[in-house]
Amino acid sequence: MSTISPTAKGINSGAGSMSNSTPTMNTTTYQPVPFSKPRGPLSQVAMVVIPPLVVFALFLVLYTWVRSGLEPHRQFLMPSGSELWHNAFALPEIRYELLTRALTTIGIALTGLAVSIPIGILLAVIMFRAMILERALFPNIVAMQSIPTLAIIPLIQTALGFGMLPKVLIVAKFTLFAIPITLLLGLKSVDRGIIDLFRLQGARWHTILFKACFPSAAPSLFAGLRIAASLAVISAIVSELFFLAGRGGLGQMIINSKIDFKYEQMYAGLITATLLSVSVYIIFTWLGNRFFAGWHESGAPQT
Amino acid sequence: MTVSAGAPEPAAMEDTRPAALTFDKVSMRFPDGTQAIGEVSLTIRQGEFVSIVGPSGCGKSTLLKIASGLFPQTTGTVTVDRSHLGYTFQDATLLPWRKVLGNVELLMELRGYPKEERRRIALEQISLVGLDGFANHYPKRLSGGMRMRASLARSLSLNPTVFMFDEPFGALDEITRERLNDELLSLYMRKGFTGLFITHSISEAVYLSSKVIVMSRRPGTILNVYDIPFGFPRSPELRYDPVFTELCGEISVSLREATEGGA
Ligand SMILES: Nc1ncnc2c1ncn2[C@@H]1O[C@H](COP(=O)(O)OP(=O)(O)OP(=O)(O)O)[C@@H](O)[C@H]1O
Ligand SMILES: [Mg+2]
Numbered sequence: 067m068s069t070i071s072p073t074a075k076g077i078n079s080g081a082g083s084m085s086n087s088t089p090t091m092n093t094t095t096y097q098p099v100p101f102s103k104p105r106g107p108l109s110q111v112a113m114v115v116i117p118p119l120v121v122f123a124l125f126l127v128l129y130t131w132v133r134s135g136l137e138p139h140r141q142f143l144m145p146s147g148s149e150l151w152h153n154a155f156a157l158p159e160i161r162y163e164l165l166t167r168a169l170t171t172i173g174i175a176l177t178g179l180a181v182s183i184p185i186g187i188l189l190a191v192i193m194f195r196a197m198i199l200e201r202a203l204f205p206n207i208v209a210m211q212s213i214p215t216l217a218i219i220p221l222i223q224t225a226l227g228f229g230m231l232p233k234v235l236i237v238a239k240f241t242l243f244a245i246p247i248t249l250l251l252g253l254k255s256v257d258r259g260i261i262d263l264f265r266l267q268g269a270r271w272h273t274i275l276f277k278a279c280f281p282s283a284a285p286s287l288f289a290g291l292r293i294a295a296s297l298a299v300i301s302a303i304v305s306e307l308f309f310l311a312g313r314g315g316l317g318q319m320i321i322n323s324k325i326d327f328k329y330e331q332m333y334a335g336l337i338t339a340t341l342l343s344v345s346v347y348i349i350f351t352w353l354g355n356r357f358f359a360g361w362h363e364s365g366a367p368q369t
Numbered sequence: 370m371t372v373s374a375g376a377p378e379p380a381a382m383e384d385t386r387p388a389a390l391t392f393d394k395v396s397m398r399f400p401d402g403t404q405a406i407g408e409v410s411l412t413i414r415q416g417e418f419v420s421i422v423g424p425s426g427c428g429k430s431t432l433l434k435i436a437s438g439l440f441p442q443t444t445g446t447v448t449v450d451r452s453h454l455g456y457t458f459q460d461a462t463l464l465p466w467r468k469v470l471g472n473v474e475l476l477m478e479l480r481g482y483p484k485e486e487r488r489r490i491a492l493e494q495i496s497l498v499g500l501d502g503f504a505n506h507y508p509k510r511l512s513g514g515m516r517m518r519a520s521l522a523r524s525l526s527l528n529p530t531v532f533m534f535d536e537p538f539g540a541l542d543e544i545t546r547e548r549l550n551d552e553l554l555s556l557y558m559r560k561g562f563t564g565l566f567i568t569h570s571i572s573e574a575v576y577l578s579s580k581v582i583v584m585s586r587r588p589g590t591i592l593n594v595y596d597i598p599f600g601f602p603r604s605p606e607l608r609y610d611p612v613f614t615e616l617c618g619e620i621s622v623s624l625r626e627a628t629e630g631g632a
Contacts (some may be wrong), residue, residue, distance in 0.1 A: 161509040259462035262439055266456055277479075281466045361465045361507045 145330045153330035159330060165321065166339050171315030172342055173307065174230065175298035178237020182294065185238070186245025187287075191275070193246065194253040204250075211243040215301075219308045233305040240301035241294035248290030252283025287364045288354035295350045299343035316342075386414035388448065389531050389563040390436060395445035396588070397431055405431040407588035408445070408527065415530075418564035420574035422620065423584030423592075424628040429567045430459075432589065433533050436565070438629075455529030459536045461516035461521075463508040469495065470504040473522045480527065481587060494522035498552065514545040525556065532562040539569060550576055551605065558602055571617050571624065572608060583623045593623045 104107035105113065133144040145153070154160050189207065215236060226232040256279050265275045306317025316339045323331035390413040397406040405428040407595070413419050423431050432441040436447055437456050457467040463472045495504050498518040509515055524532065538546040550573060557564060557577075568574050572582045575597055583593040595616065599607060601604055607613055 083558075191466065233448050254494075257462060259458045259460065260464060262434075262458070263462055263475075265439060265455065266437055267476055277475075278464070281464070284466075312427065361467075361509055 084140050110155070127163070142327075142329050145333055150330050150333055153332075154334035160334060164316075164334060167315045167319050167335070168314070168338050168342055169315075171299065171302050171306070171317065171339065172346075174315060175237055175302040175342075175346070177230070177234045178302065179241055179294060181234060182238040182242040183245060183291070186242050186294075187249060190244040190249035190253060193250050194275075194279070200250070207243065207246060210239070215239055216304070219305075223308065228309050233302065233309060236305035237298055237301045239298050241302075242288040244293040244297070245287070248293075249283055249287045252286030253279045255286075256282045285354070285358050288350065288357070290356070292347060294349045296343055296347040296368045299339060299346055303339050376404055386416060387448075388412045389415045389417070390565065391446075391448040392432075392436070393446045393448070395432075395435060395442045395447060397428070397435060397440065400441045401440055404588040406435070406442070407585070407590040409589065411591060412584070413531075413563060413565060415563050416582060417548075417559060418566065418578045419580045419582060420566040420568055420578040420583060421582045421618075422568060422571060422574050422624055423589060424586050424624070427584045427587045427627075428589030429584060430535050433535050433565065433567065437533060450530060453527060453530040455524035455532035457517075457520050457524050457532075457534050457537045459539055461508070461513075461520035463516055463519055465508055466508055468505050469500060469511070469519050469522075472508065473504075473526055476523055476527050490526050491522070494525045495519075496521045497525065497556070514541055514549065517541065517549065521553070522558075523608065525560070528560070529562050532564050534538045534564070534568075536567050536569065538573070546570070546573065547605065553577065554601065554603060570608060571620050572613075575613060575616050575620065576603065581620055583620060583627055585627050592627050593620075595620055 129144065130146075133141060133146065136144065189203060193203050219236070220236065222232045226235070260278050260282070261274060264278055271275075302315065303317035303320070306314045307321055310318055310321060316335045320332050320335040320339075323329070323335060392411045392412075395406060396404070398404045409429050411431065421432070423429050431440060434440045435455070436449055437454055438451055463469075464475065467475070470488075470491055473494055474487045477487045477490060490502065495501065498521050499516060500518050503511065503515065503519075508519065510518065520537070525613065526549045538549055541549065554577060564577070566574070566577055571581075575595075578597050581595045581597060582591055584590065584593045585596070597616065598612070599610075
């Protein structure tokens with residue numbers, strides 16, 4: 067071992083006689099790497115928007131390819147872009163219908179969230195309050211989540227009729243799960259030291275909850291809200307599929323167009339529903355980023 | 370409780386000062402059966418600065434938590450004024466969602482100080498610990514040393530009469546630590562609080578303190594008490610004083626015995 071010399075020339079000179087405990091040294095010279103220049107606002111937006119669009123374009127290519135493989139008499143199943151435009155999006159009455167029905171659907175979705183978010187937060191706080199309450203509630207929340215909603219819809223219909231209420235409840239059931247789970251995890255992950263700090267000042271439980279636990283848990287709550295938000299539109303549409311009486315939202319339109327063999331309109335409804343879902347998700351993400359940009363890792367702009 | 374600012378009295382006068390913190394035969398056993406503190410009796414007088422060194426896991430933090438009321442002791446009594454208690458933790462424990470100013474205001478907020486007063490005192494403390502210009506920074510953007518300063522400012526805001534430190538500078542580099550030691554000493558001189566300081570650094574303990582306590586292995590008991598004969602203020606050169614070095618050596622031997630010897 068004493069033959070090792072730190073100079074670059076001598077380092078391998080005795081390699082042959084040395085035991086294999088000394089690995090060969092291959093030095094590399096590393097050049098400085100400049101930080102990437104801060105982007106202008108326009109190119110920042112482009113960086114967010116373009117990559118998903120590229121993937122989406124690839125998906126369209128795939129769609130076209132699959133469509134071209136269909137027998138001609140089955141191609142109505144996958145309308146082309148121009149068919150979609152001429153038979154749906156270009157028609158003012160269809161556009162108007164899409165808009166009003168989208169408003170109905172988003173109304174159901176948001177009302178459902180307005181039910182599930184407070185209940186979810188309340189459940190998390192109750193479970194956080196005492197271990198015994200968590201033990202009591204948590205398994206039941208999981209159990210409720212695993213009840214197949216579709217299977218109990220007939221029951222809901224019988225019990226609650228065909229108004230707004232059953233749809234809202236279906237949305238609430240779909241979106242509830244993510245909220246107490248993520249919030250409880252966040253509440254429980256608060257730094258012990260911070261709690262001690264509050265306790266040293268004789269702070270009450272609710273002071274600790276509002277000034278320490280909630281802010282600390284807010285990023286995980288928002289993760290849950292994002293999941294819930296993206297489920298809300300989907301579940302609103304699913305709920306409509308089973309409640310066709312009266313003037314409904316996009317879900318009803320999708321079913322009706324299928325019954326009438328207006329596949330372009332059905333696709334238009336699907337596309338609008340997807341756009342709605344994505345926008346709700348984006349809004350919640352944006353809100354979260356705004357709140358946590360300053361202090362939380364998840365809110366930091368990516369470099 | 371009033372404390373005259375400035376240098377504490379020399380050791381010979383110590384007994385006349387009223388006690389600021391008294392442990393009387395305090396022991397502590399955790400619910401899981403871990404005996405953390407054996408039996409500790411200790412009196413810290415007003416204006417004293419006492420450091421505790423001891424093997425890792427011997428119950429030093431537990432002792433501070435008992436003194437501050439975070440843990441109850443199992444037997445014995447603690448006598449202390451908890452209404453003006455300062456406490457800094459091993460890590461800065463700043464609230465990451467609050468800027469430095471909001472963090473320094475926190476304890477006053479919890480105590481119900483009016484807003485303007487909170488603001489004024491917080492800015493004073495921020496300036497006192499040398500964080501001018503960082504009041505509006507989130508903790509994420511501060512260095513470890515700066516976070517510790519913010520944490521000190523937060524504790525100072527309540528103008529504590531008894532100030533407890535749980536290894537506050539343990540995670541910092543030597544130079545920063547020595548700088549902060551000097552700043553802590555000047556705060557001590559200026560505010561005249563009673564200090565109880567936990568550290569793993571013997572020289573830090575000797576440098577800061579009027580008394581150094583060596584604790585035994587768990588369950589922690591007081592093994593040795595060293596009076597530090599230097600007055601205040603102290604200057605960094607003190608660290609090269611032969612008496613200082615000798616004291617450090619002596620304490621080091623005692624600490625090694627505490628660590629290796631039978632429990
Ligand atoms: N909540 C707890 N329950 C059970 N045992 C505990 C608990 N907290 C601490 N202990 C035990 O009590 C003993 C003393 O812990 P303490 O944190 O006071 O040590 P310490 O002297 O501060 O150590 P260090 O120098 O490493 O910080 C340790 O052996 C630890 O395992
Ligand atoms: Mg400790």
